[in-house]
Amino acid sequence: MPRHALMVLVSVSFLTLIACSPADNTVPAEPAEYAVVDGWVRKPLGGRDVTAGFITLTAGAPGGQLVAAETAEAEHVEIHTVIKQGDVMRMRPIKAVDIPPAAAVSLAPGGDHLMIFGVKAKDLADGEMALTLAFADGETLSVTLPVRDTAPDLHNTHGGYNGHP
Numbered sequence: 643m644p645r646h647a648l649m650v651l652v653s654v655s656f657l658t659l660i661a662c663s664p665a666d667n668t669v670p671a672e673p674a675e676y677a678v679v680d681g682w683v684r685k686p687l688g689g690r691d692v693t694a695g696f697i698t699l700t701a702g703a704p705g706g707q708l709v710a711a712e713t714a715e716a717e718h719v720e721i722h723t724v725i726k727q728g729d730v731m732r733m734r735p736i737k738a739v740d741i742p743p744a745a746a747v748s749l750a751p752g753g754d755h756l757m758i759f760g761v762k763a764k765d766l767a768d769g770e771m772a773l774t775l776a777f778a779d780g781e782t783l784s785v786t787l788p789v790r791d792t793a794p795d796l797h798n799t800h801g802g803y804n805g806h807p
């Protein structure tokens with residue numbers, strides 16, 4: 643008598659593959675509170691109309707994302723990062739900079755920065771630049787940064803950004 647193979651039907655419920663949605667959050671999420679705690683704009687090198695801005699940002703408990711910046715004092719602003727290709731450091735536009743929850747992120751020389759194109763008053767002689775930062779949640783923040791030839795000496799910075807170089 644031939645033995646019959648036992649046929650096992652395996653029923654896969656595809657419903658089990660649907661990820662569960664998180665339960666509705668009945669506690670309203672704390673909104674991000676954006677602040678620029680430090681920052682400066684590099685004085686454009688002689689005759690050039692392109693320069694860079696550097697900021698240290700916080701977004702409060704939930705964190706956030708910087709997605710854009712603009713200024714009336716230049717044609718447009720991009721967010722750039724710096725990547726190493728071989729021995730060469732190259733700048734690349736990026737869509738956003740993450741601001742971690744309850745911590746600061748720094749856009750600093752050698753790393754992420756605001757690339758400022760078409761500076762209108764080429765030497766930014768008034769010594770400052772007003773920028774408006776835009777975040778992924780639709781919030782904006784206006785900030786006036788000092789214009790400097792070089793980075794501030796961070797070792798001498800004991801307080802928060804006070805708006806003056």
Ligand SMILES: [Cu+2]
Binds near residue numbers: 733734756757
């Ligand atoms: Cu750049």
